[in-house]
Amino acid sequence: MTPRRRRMVLVALIVLGVGSAAAFALTAFQDNLLYFYSPSDVTAGKAPTDRVFRVGGMVPEGSFSRASGSLEAHFILTDYAHEVKVSYTGVLPDLFREGQGVIARGRMGADGVFVAEEVLAKHDENYMPPEVAKTLKKQHEKPTNSGPLPTT
Structure with a gap:
């Protein structure tokens, strides 16, 4: 050679x-x-069913439930257009509460409930995760089909 x-x-x-x-x-x-999806994306079927992803939104008032003495929590995440039911087993962050922004990491269950492995809550009054803020802003900017306002 x-x-x-x-x-x-x-x-x-x-x-x-x-x-x-x-x-x-x-x-x-x-x-x-690790991709982020809004509740609207999840309900539209854009989120993967075979891998872990993040979903974020607001926890509406009255949507949180936990049996006494149990670590299993159930709540809803919304972007004010669609909702996703979330199940989480474990200790929630101290700042987790209804009316606050949350991001959950996990995967979709066969029953259509998002099974979270980790839940992150905002850390002060002025902070909202950027993905959640962007999604909520986009939902508020969508035009509605309510027609013209009535005149008196």
Whole structure:
């Protein structure tokens, strides 16, 4: 084998190795992405059913329930257009309460209830997770089909 041919084989092997490493890195990165969906996206079927994702919104007043002595909590997340039922087993954050913004990480159950692995609540009066604020703002900007306002 000539030196020129040997160099070409070596370059080809290096390119193949770098390409394989890049493909493995991109695959691992894709598997670790955690997408955010609004309750409207989840009810529209845009959220994955086979992987973990985040859903965020507001917890409406009167939607939270927990049996006495149990760690299993049930509540609703809404973007004021659609709602998603959420089930979570564990200790909720201290700042979790009705009327506040929340992001939950988990996956959809077979019964259509989002089973959360982790629940994050806002940390002060002025903060709302950016994804939730954007979704709520988008819902409030949608035109309604209520027609013209009545005149008196």
